[in-house]
Amino acid sequence: MNYEIESIDKTFLSKGDVLVKIEYSSLNYKDMLGLQYKGGVIKDYPMIPGIDFVGTVESSVDKKFGKGDPVLVTGYDVGMTHTGGFSEYAQVPSNWLIPVPKGLSNKESMIYGTAGFTAALSIFELQKSGMSVDQQPEILVSGATGGVGSIAIQILNKIGYKNITALVRKNRQIKVAENLGAKQAIIMEDDNKPIKKEVFDYYLDTVGGDITMFGLKRLSYHGSATVCGNVAGNKLNANILPFILRGIKLIGIDSVYVDYKTRESIWKKLSEEWNIGGSLLYNEINFKEFDEIIRQLLNGEHIGRTILKI
The missing domain is CATH 3.90.180.10 (Medium-chain alcohol dehydrogenases, catalytic domain)
Incomplete structure (x- = not known):
């Protein structure tokens, strides 16, 4: 360094x-x-x-x-x-x-920081794509104990989503993810099949690489996913079957050049109904x-x- x-x-x-x-x-x-x-x-x-x-x-x-x-x-x-x-x-x-925003201290706003803003923006986009508390969908969150993932799980839990699955790398992270609000935590194990059984309705991916594809090929018909990070790599080893057989959507999340109106809206949510600053x-x-x-x-x-x- x-x-x-x-x-x-x-x-x-x-x-x-x-x-x-x-x-x-x-x-x-x-x-x-x-x-x-x-x-x-x-x-x-x-x-x-x-x-x-x-x-x-x-x-x-x-x-x-x-x-x-x-x-x-x-x-x-x-x-x-x-x-x-x-x-x-x-x-x-x-x-x-x-x-x-009122409702947040300076310290709380930076505990959220870029990670919290990105997590909230990902949830915002998934809700625009149809994710609703009323339907209690199955949601997968990768990088669940990292900055973006941990905040995403807590926000989802706070606003009423119950069926949250955390995707983690190590056994010691399972308990951490469950304490954050995940219903269950799983460790990635995969094979080379191009498409898998439909398990999740929505996927909030924070790490990229092969982990992105792990969730994509397990999405249900018309499911949606967001991707916002590249900790696991910036290449997507994808195939088109989940897209053409199930009509899934992959939504890219950029938190750098978001328009000002959207920024204000996201920060307002983080200070009000999505506020998890105390936890x-x-x-x-x-x-x-x-x-x-x-x-x-x-x-x-x-x-x-x-x-x-x-």
Whole structure:
């Protein structure tokens, strides 16, 4: 990993019309990739990583924001081509900022962070595709003890979905997933058959690779799936049978360039009817503990969410 912690001047920050004093950032799989040599995330060097953050406005050219306003950022080019959240300050365009919704503390908003926003966006898209509490469908969630998966299970459980199956990698993760709200947890075991027995109505995939196909070929007729991550790889070893024999849908989830109206709507849900802020699985660290969490993310050992107190 190629990074150092340094003291720098504010003139190093990327341009923006709002200066934010950062309180928390979070550590995501994408952040870990950004710290790897040729990780494919950071485009310009040197760069301050951190793809999300929450804090208070220090100064603003845009009169929409005043000093002390609590604001958050997820996505856009933060931590990639625009200096990000692993810093005491960030400077960003005002149209990237979301006011922290009432009902959420600054800390809770970053425990959600990019992972929580992505989980909620995935559920939002599945509901648009027909998923309804009234029907109590069978739902499969992969990466169930990771950042996105753990939050997705808790939100689904909170809003009334009962038939949630967690897809995990290791036996020790089964109990964790069940404690999060999954009815059951299974470990991926597969064969080379192109299509399997119909088991699940909806699939929220957070990891990609072969695990994506594991769920797709077990979807029921007219089932739908979302995919939002590539922890298990960015190649889909797919065949067309589940699509043409069962009419299933695969919906891609991009949380980086979501339009502002949708962002506000998702954050409103996270602060109100989808609010699980009091039960989120997380730990809080400072920069001294930073290396260990990055190692866990790299090795697939990280559970829940980690927030960085600036």
